[in-house]
Amino acid sequence: MSAGSRLKDRTAIVTGASSGIGRSIAERLGAAGAHVFLSGRTRDAMEASKARIEAAGGRATVGTDDVRDPAQVRALVDRAVRDTGRLDVMVNNAGVSFPQPIVDGDPEQWRTMLETNVLGLLVGCQAAVRAMRACKAEGHLVNVSSIAALRPDSGVYGSTKHAVNCISATLRRELEEDTIRVVNVMPGAIATNFARNFDPEVVGGMVAATGVQVELKPGERMPDEVFDKLQPMMRQLLGSPDDVADAVLYAVTLPIHVNVADIVVRPPKQLNL
Numbered sequence: 001m002s003a004g005s006r007l008k009d010r011t012a013i014v015t016g017a018s019s020g021i022g023r024s025i026a027e028r029l030g031a032a033g034a035h036v037f038l039s040g041r042t043r044d045a046m047e048a049s050k051a052r053i054e055a056a057g058g059r060a061t062v063g064t065d066d067v068r069d070p071a072q073v074r075a076l077v078d079r080a081v082r083d084t085g086r087l088d089v090m091v092n093n094a095g096v097s098f099p100q101p102i103v104d105g106d107p108e109q110w111r112t113m114l115e116t117n118v119l120g121l122l123v124g125c126q127a128a129v130r131a132m133r134a135c136k137a138e139g140h141l142v143n144v145s146s147i148a149a150l151r152p153d154s155g156v157y158g159s160t161k162h163a164v165n166c167i168s169a170t171l172r173r174e175l176e177e178d179t180i181r182v183v184n185v186m187p188g189a190i191a192t193n194f195a196r197n198f199d200p201e202v203v204g205g206m207v208a209a210t211g212v213q214v215e216l217k218p219g220e221r222m223p224d225e226v227f228d229k230l231q232p233m234m235r236q237l238l239g240s241p242d243d244v245a246d247a248v249l250y251a252v253t254l255p256i257h258v259n260v261a262d263i264v265v266r267p268p269k270q271l272n273l
């Protein structure tokens, strides 16, 4: 079967599809034949992905949603089911990190991490299971965790990813009798906008090395050009979003009696996240 037809007639949702890992997964699933529903907050970036998917003969729909709001996550799943009659792959990828020490941390940033990384993912899993059961899908829940979940002292961000690992393992057990498999993905350091809330001096140093002139604003996205130059320069320390997307595509295209349960995708040298 060709790469372009493995997910023919399947419907996939990807949250956080406007950047980095989610964007790459969305484009991979689209190239494999799925009708992809891209969800995120930055519409222009997702429209560009939709154009690329459609130029290659695929199907894509763009929606702006905030995963911190359970109603918006449920509405996203409802849209996909209403438009295509089914749901086969749900990628809960939207996530954010504020790497502060706990003793100096801001409870509003903790709330943002907990609501985005944990609550949004939980509601996404629940809504997706109901939709997959209703259409009798051979489905996959893909939860994007982190290698931070493998360290006991990875801060508030890490604790959200420990929660993701626990949610994935629990759902895997709850869904043993269903035709729904749970794939838990733990990336290492990947060149994306993930560092948008990191120390501007550290990020600025890396960006300067690329030669790209960009004004860094904490919390804001950087141009793709930065990552296109940075990742090949630092490939020992920074993976590419496509590396993660390739692993996800592999896991969701296996027969339903095979569960690639936990995947770590990382560059050769490991940074602590």
Ligand SMILES: NC(=O)c1ccc[n+]([C@@H]2O[C@H](COP(=O)([O-])OP(=O)(O)OC[C@H]3O[C@@H](n4cnc5c(N)ncnc54)[C@H](OP(=O)(O)O)[C@@H]3O)[C@@H](O)[C@H]2O)c1
Pocket: 015, 016, 017, 018, 019, 020, 021, 022, 039, 040, 041, 042, 043, 065, 066, 067, 068, 093, 094, 095, 096, 097, 116, 144, 145, 146, 147, 186, 187, 188, 189, 190, 191, 192, 193, 194, 195, 196, 221, 273
């Ligand atoms: N990059 C890494 O080193 C790394 C390592 C391990 C795990 N991860 C995990 O990988 C996942 C993807 O991160 P990334 O590296 O691709 O970072 P990224 O480039 O910053 O992408 C994050 C995505 O999540 C979206 N998002 C954030 N908050 C949202 C919200 N409240 N509602 C809807 N969408 C929201 C962003 O949308 P906008 O940009 O439109 O705001 C963006 O599309 C996250 O779960 C992250 O924890 C990343």
